[in-house]
Amino acid sequence: MNIVLIGHGRMGKEVESVAAERGAKILRVLNSNNNIGSMGITDHALADADVCIDFSHPGVVVDNIKAVAGCGKDMVVGTTGWHDHLDFVKALVEKHEIGLVHAANFSLGVNLFMQIVHDAARLMDKYPDYDVALNETHHAGKADSPSGTALALGSIILQSIRRKQQLLTHAPQIPVKAEQLHLSSTRVGQVTGKHEVLFDSESDSLSLIHAAKNRRGFALGALLAAEWLRGRKGMFTMRDVILG
Template identity: 40%
Template structure:
């Protein structure tokens, strides 16, 4: 399969390594210094583009992929206010777009576990719930896309919480997300339930970027030949 990479930081390098190990061809690598490559024959020959860039560039990157009719596997977070534009392009222009807030298989298992625990804890109002996420100092968005997905899973299942809030609880119905940026931490997410008597918590701790990169390549393999707006539920079918 021919793969184009958009964004060539640490994740881009890891994706390139895994894609080549799985027998794929990297036909184009686009970063901030060579965005004219979107118009190149090499890029247009790609079966799929895997995009891990920055929030400010993401939407324009997707539009340029659509203009070349190249399907997208999107790994950038922090741009979700524009998601309706992407979904509209999938519906009206027959484009292909795969989005996940986190491509790690372990994290997606964690998403399911989080919702299951939240449904149980909905029956125990003595427990307040909060979240903490830790990432490397280079991460631009806070909270992370993964943290937002986890927060939405809690809010969907716990009646006493109706929105997430960064760092603080302005109201008792807020779910506070505490964000820490330090060192080169790939990603740690913890959901904490606390009462006067005890604490219950679940945590996912990524050891490296390898799990995210592998998931993105597997998603790219899944996307080939498909149309529409897709996600990890389509791929994993939990």
């Protein structure tokens, strides 16, 4: 697989290193120096590329997508912060008949975990003896709380377990109501990211945990998405990739 990398920061470098392990070839790297106004994305620059992988910046990603679509090439978009332009991008993908995979979290493990939590929650919908709660733990320097992934997990559980109807993200000063889903956040040390879903009954507890070790999982997920995209046209998310 021949790849043009757009963005060569923390994630771009990680994709480069995992691509080398998997035998994929990075043809060209674009950054803020050689791609001002997406000028580096030309038919000539992408001629031999199978796919472009973008981990750049929210302020430039939509122009990058427009330029890549204009060259008729497929794309994996890891850059976040452009959700408001989703309809515009969808129209571009259809007009130029390309394939595009996007995801706010490309980690294969996190996406598998979300599907497992979805299936577990649908099962637990039938068993009211079990209560459910969420906890996420991240390094002390993390800016946002709760994490976006924890909010996504919360929404999966609320959609799947009918007795849970409201997400409670602050520490409760009064007993948690039966219809509330408590999501607690812990900030400590250097933890890359840990998410836990706990089902608890009078007799026992069941716990599902995803613990990230590094950024490699994001890069691997983006490369798997690029491989999966071959021959497919349209707009996809990582959920489509893992469900095959």
